[in-house]
Amino acid sequence: MTPGSYEVEFGESGPTGPELQRLTGAGADDAERVQEAALRPKGLAEFVGQPQVRDQLSLVLDAAKVRGKAPDHVLLSGPPGLGKTTLAMIIAADMGSQIRVTSGPAVQHAGDLAAILSSLEEGEVLFIDEIHRVARAAEEMLYVAMEDFRVDVIVGKGPGATAIPLDLPPFTLVGATTRSGLLPAPLRDRFGFTGHLDFYSIEDLQTVLTRSARMLGIEATPGGLGEIAGRSRGTPRIANRLLRRVRDWAQVRGRGIVDLEAAKAALLVYEVDERGLDRLDRSVLSALCRRFGGGPVGLNTLAVSVGEEPDTVGEVAEPFLVREGLLSRTPRGRIATVEGWRHLGLTPPDTIPTV
Template structure:
């Protein structure tokens, strides 16, 4: 419900709500201004725009910006992804079919195979690729010239991109999480397109539970719309939005069932920690990767959970959010500091509840 990753059906619905120009795009003011300047200069020169790298968490608008770049440059858009390009030949087939000025959007670019990545270096810089024909001593490299094109790469993990690839992008933009007022503007626009009556308090209630992510905000808006339709509510206010989202187990802070299960296990079963990641995942009945990639980032960002060298710990805000009185003398911040000091000093103190995943 509050995962920023979109399912295929969700993406089809979101496509209808996507802004079509930079002027309609809400939020990310600095990236919009910089990107607008890059595109305007390219149009004035009559050339393809420089290659663009967009990074940031999922659901913030990287795909939408790629579509806007193509629209602003009045160019066709080709969409593919890193996992789909596992061989250099796959990339060569895509590049050789591009038309002049076309925009190639490569999502999750950090997941491309290494041979394809190395081919992309030359394609981005010199608009040329070498096609190898044959094997062994009889192999021949045939140079193939490419028309000028614009590559828009998107990644949720910019640190995994090798330096030579990152340096070949003419513009790099990092997308940040949205403020509540920005999400309200996103919701107002979406509600207008959906012909949905929502008052200001209703927008604020949904925005506060959207985890700073437009994709989640639009998804919650559609679920509130469904609730209002079934219950015969003509205008959605804060009470209606709150009732709808409570039914979907999204609380006032945007936490869902998994988030709360992690905090409750950490507080109730492990006395606030520290506890290793795999032990915590077993306690909530989820895979380790699910806890680490789905629940933890938001809990850490909200100051509810801490990550230390000895494992995960519950922060004071976690007790407050769950309505549980912390143990006498409990202070997660000082606990974290003490654990760090113990590890640095090599005290050898046994980790609590960590099993064999000490670092969590």
């Protein structure tokens, strides 16, 4: 096994072995943590939301099984927490094969990738998370491996170096990326299927939470789950995290039931407001309105004012604020919208810059 990668085996109840340890902590034997690891859906039928991607992917997998061959390479794109890793595991489970998991930052040399590829078995799934961060040298090796199922191992250095071709068994590469625009066209074009995952509706998130509450043994009401779903930014990962925090509040300070009252009280404690904004989001929006008159203001200045790094503000807080229509990015800097002012309970100025 190469550094930065691991294999996942599947039992009747889902991931086992290294994957379960990765999700729950090495050696964890607490029953609740095991249940939390089992929250990932085991098949497309259990996967909530993303109906187009599910339908298209189902056709790809069913056709591959009819032909008795490995499915085409799959690229999954979309924001974090929407289920890209889960879908990769579903692909492997559906095809009855193992999955080798690694990430783009872990593949920084062609030798790293060659070691992973040469150890694959026929029909195995190779999942590369954040594939847009694979090093360029390894990326070029990946082209040949995906298309011709071959890697060229370089022996020696300088003019006397020799390329020895090594045939690979047919495998399926599943790549996941949060920034598909950074993928070079030659790599993107080698994927036989590309699926983009969108943010979930509140109804779909409530379905996810209902299933999670049942699997975790949490007593919950539709009102409580609906309140959590509405504050989860359209992201199942956030929804499941908030569900566990509301459960904590209900067990310690409430009646042990995740109802509407418990959800509102717990999310107030954890500083998640009714639109899903957390402490960082509100700090950015408040600084923009109260300190800079609504903008425009540059990212670096805004980040300094809230005591965060520019990357944190630009990649963590801003995308959600923009999507909610509370903040705008313009060539001159960041601007608070009318809705942003009102969300803070402030009166917007008579005129708001648009450029």
